[in-house]
Amino acid sequence: MANRIRGEISAQLDGRAWTLVLTLGALAELEEAFSCSSLSELLSRFSAGNLSARDMIRLLGAGLRGAGHDVSDDQLAMMKAPGGAAGFAAITADLLSATFGDPQESGDPMDETDGQAA
Numbered sequence: 001m002a003n004r005i006r007g008e009i010s011a012q013l014d015g016r017a018w019t020l021v022l023t024l025g026a027l028a029e030l031e032e033a034f035s036c037s038s039l040s041e042l043l044s045r046f047s048a049g050n051l052s053a054r055d056m057i058r059l060l061g062a063g064l065r066g067a068g069h070d071v072s073d074d075q076l077a078m079m080k081a082p083g084g085a086a087g088f089a090a091i092t093a094d095l096l097s098a099t100f101g102d103p104q105e106s107g108d109p110m111d112e113t114d115g116q117a118a
Helices: 024-033 039-047 053-066 073-077 084-100
Strands: 009-013 016-020
Touching (some): 024 053
């Protein structure tokens, strides 16, 4: 069972429940994949709201691997989610919200005073 306090979410993919989490290692993987030099730059990219299908595959793949699943991006690309593309978008949004918080609630999810997520 996913623990949202630890940034974990549950998602249905291919009719199976999976846990996803963006661990520090998963975030480093994403920084490299998106050529970002910092976590703030990565968050800015995600906050822009212009994620491609490939971006969602990278994000969800990193989240699956962060939770300990041995799933490649190519394998994830072949999976199905309830609701199709909209379902994948909802899972991606949920994973980002669990990781960084809801930017609509607090403005900036990174607390400037100590660099920790709010």
